[in-house]
Amino acid sequence: MSYLNCRLNYKFQEKDDRDHTCKTEAHPELSDLEVTTTSRKGIVLKKTTKVAPNSYNVTNLPPIIDQGNLGSCVTNAFSYCVSKQTNRAINLSRLFLYAICRCLDYTSLDIDDGTTIRTACQSIKGYGVCRESVYPYITYKYTDLPPQSVFTSSKKFRKFTYTFVNQDLATFKNCLYNNNTPIIFGFMVYSSFMSLNVSNTGIVPNPDTATETLEGGHCMCIVGYNDTTQQFKCANSWGKSWGQGGYCYLPYAYILDPNLASDFCYTQFIY
Numbered sequence: 001m002s003y004l005n006c007r008l009n010y011k012f013q014e015k016d017d018r019d020h021t022c023k024t025e026a027h028p029e030l031s032d033l034e035v036t037t038t039s040r041k042g043i044v045l046k047k048t049t050k051v052a053p054n055s056y057n058v059t060n061l062p063p064i065i066d067q068g069n070l071g072s073c074v075t076n077a078f079s080y081c082v083s084k085q086t087n088r089a090i091n092l093s094r095l096f097l098y099a100i101c102r103c104l105d106y107t108s109l110d111i112d113d114g115t116t117i118r119t120a121c122q123s124i125k126g127y128g129v130c131r132e133s134v135y136p137y138i139t140y141k142y143t144d145l146p147p148q149s150v151f152t153s154s155k156k157f158r159k160f161t162y163t164f165v166n167q168d169l170a171t172f173k174n175c176l177y178n179n180n181t182p183i184i185f186g187f188m189v190y191s192s193f194m195s196l197n198v199s200n201t202g203i204v205p206n207p208d209t210a211t212e213t214l215e216g217g218h219c220m221c222i223v224g225y226n227d228t229t230q231q232f233k234c235a236n237s238w239g240k241s242w243g244q245g246g247y248c249y250l251p252y253a254y255i256l257d258p259n260l261a262s263d264f265c266y267t268q269f270i271y
Contacts, residue, residue: 007071008216009114010186011105012262052173057224057233058180062088064246066239070139071114072098073219076237077184078120078267080221082129085181085269093135096146096154100127103145110143117184117219117263121162128156159270167258172232173225175266182221182235187254187261189215202243204250207260222255222264223247 062083067076075097082092100123101115102108135150165175165183175183190207194215198204224233231249240246255261 007069007112007114008189008218009071009112010073010217010219011114011116011119012186012217050174050178052170052177055224055226055228056173056177058084058176058182060084060087060180061182061223061235064235064240065237067094067237068137068139070098070142071112072142073237074098074115074117074120074184074186075101077117077182077219077221078124079132080235080237081182081184081267082269085267086271090129090269090271091132092129093132093150094137095139095141096130096135096150097123098142099144099146109145112142114217117186117265121265121267124157124160127151128154130154155271157269157271159268161268162265163267165264165266167256167262167264169225169252169256172222172255172264176222176225179266179268181266181268182223184219184221184263184265184267185255185261186217186219186263187250188259189218191215193218198248199242202245202248204248204254206251206254209260220248225252 062080065076065080067073072094075094078097079092079094082090097120098115099109101119102111102113104119104123105113105115107113107115130146130150130153134153135146165171172183188207190209190212192198192205192207192212220237221235222232223235225231226233229249230252232252232255234248234250236243236246236248238246242248
């Protein structure tokens with residue numbers, strides 16, 4: 001696809017106290033870190049004390065995908081995560097998920113208006129997923145409601161959980177390292193991200209928000225980090241010809257800035 005034709009219409013979501021959240025707390029006396037996942041009532045669901053290394057890349061990643069000129073970045077990010085976590089066994093229908101998300105958002109299907117990460121989670125929880133072979137990604141059909149046969153063929157995962165992650169470096173590093181799965185997130189796209197230089201190199205600068213044009217919002221997956229370069233490695237959904245084989249590198253400062261990025265979520269799919 002031409003990255004210049006991509007719709008940047010990611011919808012940033014409001015905080016919801018019902019979400020499970022994950023944070024990392026330091027224990028200097030132990031020279032250790034503890035990752036704590038809690039429910040909305042503050043009940044601890046999971047703890048782990050593996051210390052993340054200075055650099056790490058999620059392993060066994062699936063091929064980069066291409067969303068085309070449709071504003072379906074969220075559903076493409078979920079397709080990427082499902083493919084990774086099911087070892088390529090599930091290639092979910094991005095168009096089916098995008099249709100259900102817009103219905104849940106009370107958005108008319110004839111409007112390519114994007115969606116939120118939380119809505120995609122709710123859609124998968126409530127309606128499951130169908131395979132892309134059943135309802136293929138034909139972008140001009142985004143205005144269609146999937147037929148009943150597609151709903152009938154959709155399956156729910158044996159287990160599906162999602163957790164929203166605190167926006168701090170220690171938590172990101174430990175979630176990536178301990179779970180070996182991408183973190184889905186949304187971010188503000190400025191004109192430098194859309195430059196030919198970024199398209200050719202995949203190296204994204206921290207935007208100068210005072211002088212650059214805000215182009216819109218987008219959703220990608222964090223798949224690695226490097227303390228030496230101070231960069232997160234991210235999987236985009238603009239095809240392999242963009243960036244470094246479809247991947248890009250964003251500064252820590254970009255992703256850790258709550259005015260530029262938010263809605264960090266990691267998922268677990270077991271089919």
